[in-house]
Amino acid sequence: MNQDSNLNDITIRNGNPLDFEKIIKVQPLWWNGRDLTSLILKIFFIHFRDTIFIAEKGGEIVGFLIGFFSQYFSNEAYIHFIGIHPHFRKKGLGLSLYKKFFNLCNLNNRTVIHAATSPINKDSIKFHVRLGFIIEPGDGEIDGIPVTLNYYKINNPKVIFKKHLKT
Numbered sequence: 001m002n003q004d005s006n007l008n009d010i011t012i013r014n015g016n017p018l019d020f021e022k023i024i025k026v027q028p029l030w031w032n033g034r035d036l037t038s039l040i041l042k043i044f045f046i047h048f049r050d051t052i053f054i055a056e057k058g059g060e061i062v063g064f065l066i067g068f069f070s071q072y073f074s075n076e077a078y079i080h081f082i083g084i085h086p087h088f089r090k091k092g093l094g095l096s097l098y099k100k101f102f103n104l105c106n107l108n109n110r111t112v113i114h115a116a117t118s119p120i121n122k123d124s125i126k127f128h129v130r131l132g133f134i135i136e137p138g139d140g141e142i143d144g145i146p147v148t149l150n151y152y153k154i155n156n157p158k159v160i161f162k163k164h165l166k167t
């Protein structure tokens with residue numbers, strides 16, 4: 001990326017199907033080589049576009065949040081992925097994307113937010129705790145942190161976060 005890494009001129013918009021391939025391309029790079037692309041499906045960009053937020057600068061994606069509203073729990077929402085380009089981290093962009101999602105949740109009476117991350121992803125754990133998420137009890141423990149052992153898949157432990165929005 002050949003541009004300033006300040007947050008000037010960043011725009012945030014909703015997602016659309018054209019974002020899918022762009023996000024698949026950057027995901028492993030932004031996660032230090034961890035390929036999680038099997039967890040990112042094109043159908044999200046078709047059916048969840050109102051709850052997907054894309055941060056762009058100069059026409060390039062510098063951050064994304066993939067979320068959705070629970071079908072079953074009418075007051076809950078879920079953040080499936082958040083990713084910020086490495087050059088744009090620790091500047092408040094992740095928080096900005098979360099705030100966009102929280103605002104939308106508040107408008108739709110979605111007051112309970114869940115998210116999940118891998119136990120090895122200490123940066124994500126610190127980020128979520130800093131944003132006021134609590135770690136849910138699980139059925140296992142890794143590095144002293146409660147995890148749910150079979151989450152997206154069998155033997156795929158995740159740290160589960162929960163936050164109650166103030167209404």
Ligand SMILES: CC(C)(COP(=O)(O)OP(=O)(O)OC[C@H]1O[C@@H](n2cnc3c(N)ncnc32)[C@H](O)[C@@H]1OP(=O)(O)O)[C@@H](O)C(=O)NCCC(=O)NCCS
Pocket residue numbers: 030031080081082083084085088089090091092093094095096116117121122123124126127130131
């Ligand atoms: C986790 C991630 C989204 C954070 O985005 P970010 O834009 O750097 O976060 P922000 O700058 O908005 O930080 C918000 C708060 O969290 C804190 N924070 C962010 N990353 C942190 C880290 N690695 N360690 C400690 N605190 C951290 C910030 O200091 C800030 O708190 P402050 O206001 O008290 O300073 C980003 O590091 C990332 O994309 N990582 C790779 C992808 C990933 O792991 N995604 C999460 C799992 S889906």
